[in-house]
Amino acid sequence: MKNLRFRSLLAAALLLLPVAASAQSICFWTPDQDLVPIRIYIDEEYIGDVTAAFAAQPELDTPGTLSVDTTPVRHSLTAVDKYGRVFKSWSGTLTPQPGKIYFERLHGRGFREVNRKDYAFVFLDWVPLFPLPRYYRYGRYIEDLYPLEDQGLLVGMAATAVGATAAMGVAASRNWNVADSRFPYFAVGLGTEYFGTLCEWRNTTQFKYRFGNKGGVSILGDVGIASFPRSWEESVVPTFCVGAGLDYGGLGFSLRYKPAVGMSWDTFLVARLEYDWWITDVFALDFHAGFGVGGYGAKGLMDYYDFPFGFGFLFRL
DSSP states (O other): OHHHHHHHHHHHHHHHHHHHHTOEEEEEEBSOGGGOSEEEEETTEEEEEEOOBOSSOOOTTOBTBEEEEEOSSOEEEEEEOTTSOEEOSSOSEEOOOTTOEEEEEOOGGGEEOOOGGGGHHHHSSOOOSSOOOOOEETTEEGGGOOTTTSHHHHHHHHHHHHHHHHHHHHHHHHTTTSOOTTOSEEEEEEEEEEETTTTEEEEEEEEEEEEESSEEEEEEEEEEEEEOTTSSSOOEEEEEEEEEEEEETTEEEEEEEEOOBTTBOEEEEEEEEEEEEESSSSEEEEEEEEEEEEEESTTOTTSEEEOOEEEEEEEEO
């Protein structure tokens, strides 16, 4: 009797072995370090995080991936990066087949801003590093236009920048030796500007070295703080930028660049039309508006289009 019972248990175990050996698994991974940690939800239940990036597809259960075993029924999948964006470059559902391993690559271009009310199960107990609020312009959300994917506007911006640089270059060269008592000078002052798409307000101490005469060249820079007043939790981080421009009198056209470094995680490259109005010999008001690209993180420069504008004042030293 005991032998019969043992044989029955052994037979049952042998029958279950193929099922265990053919368990279906999902491995979530990303090639983009700037996105991690990425939170993973299956059937609206938080499972864990992807915490590292890989240049090529890793193996199942590699540390830094999120590898899970699941049942062969239809599941909903949700991935959310550290900025609160949801991965949209998949159907959002998966029905695993027994014995198969599924590798889900979560690339940066697949994450999009969403209506967070539609994903309440994500944001009820978690606040992202900083959110990217939606900003409506020209009948579309500017965040939904990605410069590397929607290149029409990018080409137009580049053509405008080249044309403006050429025009200002001619004006500067032809008037380089035309005397103007305002130039050259070195000036410092305070400035403020707003980036509408990045929802970023920059308040800075600005520096400007303008050499030449009526036609000239400027070296620009600033340093200060950037705030994100429309975020869930207001963030204030250090900021800075450097640039150079061509000038005709008080009118200038410049390019400015800011990399993402350390805590200063915003980045941008913008062209700027500016005018310095010298009210006295030593005091000027400056006004500027521009266009360009920007984003968040070391790889975020080409994430969004933006159209910053601002003003400030300068003291000639």
